[in-house]
Amino acid sequence: MRKINKIACIGAGYVGGPTMAVIAQRNPNIDVTVVDLNAIRIAAWNDADLTKLPIYEPGLDQIVAEARGRNLFFSTDVESAIDQADMIFISVNTPTKTYGKGKGQAADLKFIELCARQIARVATTDKIVVEKSTLPVRTAEALKSILHNTGNNVKFDILSNPEFLAEGTAVSDLQNPDRVLIGGESQEAIQALVNIYATWVPSERIITTNLWSSELSKLVANAFLAQRVSSINAISELCEVTGADVNEVAHAIGMDSRIGSKFLKASVGFGGSCFQKDILNLVYIAKSYGLQEVADYWEQVIIMNDHQKIRFADNIIKTLYNTVNGKNIAFLGWSFKKDTNDTRESAAIYVADHLLDEQATITVYDPKVTAEQIYADLDYLGTRTSEENRKLVKVVNDPYIACQDAHAIAVLTEWDAFKTYNWKLIYENMYKPAFVFDGRNLLDKKQLNEIGFQFYSIGQ
Numbered sequence: 434m435r436k437i438n439k440i441a442c443i444g445a446g447y448v449g450g451p452t453m454a455v456i457a458q459r460n461p462n463i464d465v466t467v468v469d470l471n472a473i474r475i476a477a478w479n480d481a482d483l484t485k486l487p488i489y490e491p492g493l494d495q496i497v498a499e500a501r502g503r504n505l506f507f508s509t510d511v512e513s514a515i516d517q518a519d520m521i522f523i524s525v526n527t528p529t530k531t532y533g534k535g536k537g538q539a540a541d542l543k544f545i546e547l548c549a550r551q552i553a554r555v556a557t558t559d560k561i562v563v564e565k566s567t568l569p570v571r572t573a574e575a576l577k578s579i580l581h582n583t584g585n586n587v588k589f590d591i592l593s594n595p596e597f598l599a600e601g602t603a604v605s606d607l608q609n610p611d612r613v614l615i616g617g618e619s620q621e622a623i624q625a626l627v628n629i630y631a632t633w634v635p636s637e638r639i640i641t642t643n644l645w646s647s648e649l650s651k652l653v654a655n656a657f658l659a660q661r662v663s664s665i666n667a668i669s670e671l672c673e674v675t676g677a678d679v680n681e682v683a684h685a686i687g688m689d690s691r692i693g694s695k696f697l698k699a700s701v702g703f704g705g706s707c708f709q710k711d712i713l714n715l716v717y718i719a720k721s722y723g724l725q726e727v728a729d730y731w732e733q734v735i736i737m738n739d740h741q742k743i744r745f746a747d748n749i750i751k752t753l754y755n756t757v758n759g760k761n762i763a764f765l766g767w768s769f770k771k772d773t774n775d776t777r778e779s780a781a782i783y784v785a786d787h788l789l790d791e792q793a794t795i796t797v798y799d800p801k802v803t804a805e806q807i808y809a810d811l812d813y814l815g816t817r818t819s820e821e822n823r824k825l826v827k828v829v830n831d832p833y834i835a836c837q838d839a840h841a842i843a844v845l846t847e848w849d850a851f852k853t854y855n856w857k858l859i860y861e862n863m864y865k866p867a868f869v870f871d872g873r874n875l876l877d878k879k880q881l882n883e884i885g886f887q888f889y890s891i892g893q
């Protein structure tokens with residue numbers, strides 16, 4: 434049996450950090466070193482003040498407190514971590530390509546390839562290399578080729594072990610996963626990774642497949658999840674014109690055990706770093722095999738999602754008498770979902786951009802997202818200069834100040850705290866008529882109507 438004493442993980446991001454923290458917590462006999470080129474991120478992982486960890490996830494601070502310094506280490510020394518490890522997880526980012534062939538759809542694998550080349554160059558002992566990043570199906574073939582052709586004649590076994598954690602619930606998803614998926618060719622290597630998970634995951638939840646099934650399953654899982662959100666969002670628009678209520682429809686269909694109740698929450702649109710990127714990647718792969726109908730089928734999930742974001746913004750404009758020029762819209766929430774500070778592909782960014790095009794001013798409050806991040810998200814779009822973004826968008830750290838003198842409030846993230854605000858006080862300090870556009874169907878419609886708000890939600 435292959436014994437694993439040391440693990441390295443390249444990439445200390447949303448996946449690498451929490452995943453390795455839990456592996457280290459559950460395997461005190463294995464040294465786990467998480468490395469990253471980003472020195473600021475590593476310094477934050479090493480910060481004595483646990484509120485400064487670079488990623489906010491409920492429960493993560495306690496796990497880091499327990500394992501860090503014992504058998505969990507964060508470092509910028511990528512080479513020595515590779516050199517010493519028996520098993521190396523690659524958990525670097527795989528964004529959508531922004532240039533060249535496949536621009537806007539294919540996954541950019543340059544970071545993955547750099548890791549493979551670095552591992553090949555540095556490794557002087559046999560390694561198990563684990564794909565933790567989400568990758569196009571058949572990436573392992575490319576990794577194998579690089580490792581074997583540029584390495585120092587040591588043996589590399591490649592495994593695919595995609596991560597299914599969702600942000601905001603990363604710790605509980607890792608502690609109690611629905612399943613762990615391991616794809617590979619070498620039974621010995623597969624078993625070495627199974628043993629690591631088996632210290633806390635019941636064996637029936639650890640599934641092993643061939644490499645390609647494992648790689649593809651990750652993209653397919655995200656495509657199916659996102660498809661459910663786009664499906665219910667499509668129905669939300671139909672509800673609005675027919676008098677049906679999307680929450681009631683979702684409840685009614687979700688009670689059919691064949692359909693299931695999860696992921697049927699209508700919203701302003703899905704965000705996050707994964708859904709759009711992974712579906713685009715799936716679309717690109719299908720196209721590259723000449724499967725146009727398959728590509729078109731999945732692309733529709735993205736088209737519907739884009740429509741939902743713009744529809745939400747257009748409804749604000751239309752309701753505010755067809756102009757938001759010079760009007761102040763308060764944004765409650767900026768992150769792509771509650772309980773995370775991650776804003777990647779958040780619907781809020783696109784709704785804001787659309788309203789700013791119409792010369793609205795926006796005041797944002799989010800409990801966890803910084804002003805720098807919000808401006809960076811808007812600047813990244815390149816729609817207007819960063820000076821203009823700073824002029825039109827204010828970021829405050831008090832929700833009541835955000836809503837003061839607003840013409841309308843838009844709820845973009847479903848933070849629980851928003852439900853408990855003093856809505857009467859908020860109402861009193863707004864322009865009248867006071868509008869609320871609830872992009873998450875979060876607030877109590879009846880209560881807000883009674884206070885005097887003109888209340889709009891999704892699919893009702």
Ligand SMILES: NC(=O)c1ccc[n+]([C@@H]2O[C@H](COP(=O)([O-])OP(=O)(O)OC[C@H]3O[C@@H](n4cnc5c(N)ncnc54)[C@H](O)[C@@H]3O)[C@@H](O)[C@H]2O)c1
Nearest residue numbers: 444445446447448469470471524525526527544566567596
């Ligand atoms: N975010 C999620 O919830 C989630 C969930 C499941 C899977 N995934 C997948 O996991 C992968 C990582 O996602 P993430 O959200 O953690 O990304 P991230 O951007 O938060 O982290 C990636 C890290 O890798 C580092 N990095 C890149 N190249 C490097 C190199 N050559 N050497 C050292 N460090 C390097 C970056 O500096 C960055 O800190 C992606 O493929 C993503 O699709 C993400």
Ligand SMILES: O=c1ccn([C@@H]2O[C@H](COP(=O)(O)OP(=O)(O)O[C@H]3O[C@H](CO)[C@@H](O)[C@H](O)[C@H]3O)[C@@H](O)[C@H]2O)c(=O)[nH]1
Nearest residue numbers: 596597598599600662696697698700703704705707769770
């Ligand atoms: O019924 C729903 C469920 C989700 N969403 C939105 O969909 C997006 C994604 O949510 P979620 O899937 O909970 O978060 P992620 O962290 O993006 O996790 C997804 O993407 C990860 C990265 O690949 C996978 O590991 C996870 O299994 C997968 O759920 C968010 O904007 C949610 O607000 C809805 O609008 N309605």
